[in-house]
Amino acid sequence: MRRWGYRHVITPLVESMDVLDLGLGVDQRRRLFKFTDLRGEVVALVGERTVPVARLVAGKLRAAALPLRLCYAGPVVSTDEGRFHHRRETYQVGAELIGASGPVADAEVIALAARCMEATGIRRYQIDVGHAEFFHGIMDAVRLPDDVKGAVRSALVARDFVGLESLLEGTPLKSAEHELLLRFPALRGGPEILEAAGALVRNRRSEAALTELSRVRELLVGHGIGDVVILDLGAIRDFDYYTGVIFEGYGPDFGQPVAQGGRYDGLLAKFGRAAPATGFVVQLDLVSEMLTRAPRPPALPRIDAAVAWTGSGLNTALRLGSTLRLFGMRAIVDTQSRGPAEAKAWWRALGATNLIHCRGEADVSWSSDGQRTRTLPPEQVAARLAGGLS
Amino acid sequence: MKANEAVSIALPTGVLMEGALELLTRSGLLSLSAEELGRQLLVERSDLRVILVRPADVPAYVDHGAADLGIVGKDILWESPGSHYELVDLGFGDCRLVLAVPESSSFDGPDTWPPLMRIATKYPRTATAWFEARGQAVEVVRLHGSVELAPLVGLVDGIVDLTATGRTLRENGLRIASVLGSSTARLIANQASLKTRTAAVQSVVSSLREAAGGDR
Numbered sequence: 001m002r003r004w005g006y007r008h009v010i011t012p013l014v015e016s017m018d019v020l021d022l023g024l025g026v027d028q029r030r031r032l033f034k035f036t037d038l039r040g041e042v043v044a045l046v047g048e049r050t051v052p053v054a055r056l057v058a059g060k061l062r063a064a065a066l067p068l069r070l071c072y073a074g075p076v077v078s079t080d081e082g083r084f085h086h087r088r089e090t091y092q093v094g095a096e097l098i099g100a101s102g103p104v105a106d107a108e109v110i111a112l113a114a115r116c117m118e119a120t121g122i123r124r125y126q127i128d129v130g131h132a133e134f135f136h137g138i139m140d141a142v143r144l145p146d147d148v149k150g151a152v153r154s155a156l157v158a159r160d161f162v163g164l165e166s167l168l169e170g171t172p173l174k175s176a177e178h179e180l181l182l183r184f185p186a187l188r189g190g191p192e193i194l195e196a197a198g199a200l201v202r203n204r205r206s207e208a209a210l211t212e213l214s215r216v217r218e219l220l221v222g223h224g225i226g227d228v229v230i231l232d233l234g235a236i237r238d239f240d241y242y243t244g245v246i247f248e249g250y251g252p253d254f255g256q257p258v259a260q261g262g263r264y265d266g267l268l269a270k271f272g273r274a275a276p277a278t279g280f281v282v283q284l285d286l287v288s289e290m291l292t293r294a295p296r297p298p299a300l301p302r303i304d305a306a307v308a309w310t311g312s313g314l315n316t317a318l319r320l321g322s323t324l325r326l327f328g329m330r331a332i333v334d335t336q337s338r339g340p341a342e343a344k345a346w347w348r349a350l351g352a353t354n355l356i357h358c359r360g361e362a363d364v365s366w367s368s369d370g371q372r373t374r375t376l377p378p379e380q381v382a383a384r385l386a387g388g389l390s
Numbered sequence: 391m392k393a394n395e396a397v398s399i400a401l402p403t404g405v406l407m408e409g410a411l412e413l414l415t416r417s418g419l420l421s422l423s424a425e426e427l428g429r430q431l432l433v434e435r436s437d438l439r440v441i442l443v444r445p446a447d448v449p450a451y452v453d454h455g456a457a458d459l460g461i462v463g464k465d466i467l468w469e470s471p472g473s474h475y476e477l478v479d480l481g482f483g484d485c486r487l488v489l490a491v492p493e494s495s496s497f498d499g500p501d502t503w504p505p506l507m508r509i510a511t512k513y514p515r516t517a518t519a520w521f522e523a524r525g526q527a528v529e530v531v532r533l534h535g536s537v538e539l540a541p542l543v544g545l546v547d548g549i550v551d552l553t554a555t556g557r558t559l560r561e562n563g564l565r566i567a568s569v570l571g572s573s574t575a576r577l578i579a580n581q582a583s584l585k586t587r588t589a590a591v592q593s594v595v596s597s598l599r600e601a602a603g604g605d606r
Contacts (some may be wrong), residue, residue, distance in 0.1 A: 126585070126586055130583055158476075159474065159475040159476060159581075160474075160476045160575055161475065161476055161477050161478075162464075162475060162476050162477070162478065162479040163476070165479075177409075185475055185477070185584055186592065188585070188588065189588075230585070234586065248585075250582050250586050252586070253455070254455060254582060255453065255454050255455015255456070255580050255581070255582050255583070256455065256473060256581065256582055257581075257582065307404075347588065
């Protein structure tokens, strides 16, 4: 994320409830671990870090010019064990682009999320991109009494399409919007889905959303991730919070999204610095669970060199260790003197690729998997290892 | 993404199993006898993998992605809402979730309830929400079986339980005071399966929807 110019910020794990109250919905507040501090103030462990970042931007970073590009990493906690896949705590890495609106900003954050998923080691993934305004437009346009509208919304948020169907069946007025709501989970695909949906909607909000989505898709092709993007007009998320383009990242064979994000232009105003904003989180716990269950789970990185020493070889060993690290290799220098046989045993136990044994100022032997042990001058060690590794 | 692999569907043991297998046969997806599935618990055939699990476990299998689809009673879904999509009312397995009280009890509608109602049920979440929505204080005792006994021995004022014909209730000297809701078998889907294996999963969903007599 540094390469994209996002500055790392650290927000506290414990936040005042007054701050969290401003930014969180009722359900989210209910799921917080709360307690009181010594002054009797109610504080809570954060359940997400977008609100703390928003407070930072409106508070400490008030003088900083917008747009701001910020990223963070840390644990978040929830009382609802089901929320984070039967754990109370999960580790999130996220980024927020604050003070920029429009498709170019939306696409930047989606592309960054994609690159973050790649950086975790996920080989195949897919990003579903939708738009909260598409849904809001339909709900505006659909001709229903207010109480039925509320029930329709609840059914949709609960993903209960059987309930939704019976609600809509009971109403006399049929419109294109009825049909769209019922087909919500199926409204996904390539750019063609935008045209299909465009032919059905008759309201400004939804039409504007479709135009914006089409632009975001073009931009994502420009970012080089067009082939992993799927347009999902039926994306169901927290519609009170999200105000624009929303997205979710899915890995292979895993039953839930590992990355989520979207535009939330309403949040910053609650902290007194109105600004458009968009961002995402990657759930690192879920990613690591997914990767370890894959057919070829990632191995821990191998140590490149085990540097052993005996007698006057310590100085040489320390110097060699520094040089190897300068070349980008992982090198461990032994903490105790060992003879040749013990050094070999230590090397095997470490599972390192190479063993460098320093027996004196200028007396160095090099052993490597499947090769005979050779003696060579210390100044050649780094070059030989680097050559062999590249 | 797992496009080459079979679509998996979790079926419940118990009263819905027959209906679920019949539906699979009618849809032309797979013909399987209850005995065969009961013996093996996991059958893989013609691009469909069928898993047999306890009814209350179906949402867990689907929500965690161990099954792409599941067939489960609405009563179970009331009790364990999750991240799955509820897609089709399959139309079989009709039953009602009711408040039942002893024949001799004076309790009927909300006006007749005591200040604190004591209820035994296998559906604590649904029962609590239902009473709370009616402004009624309730003490819920969670039982795992033979719920009908609880009011007879004075443990509670009434029970909230599932009934198809009302016979078991009558046999135990209970009568229905209120109906909390009607339940049928539902088809549920994992959220990620719908999104990452859309074509394969949707084709099974359509077959089942058609076989269930849905018009969409």
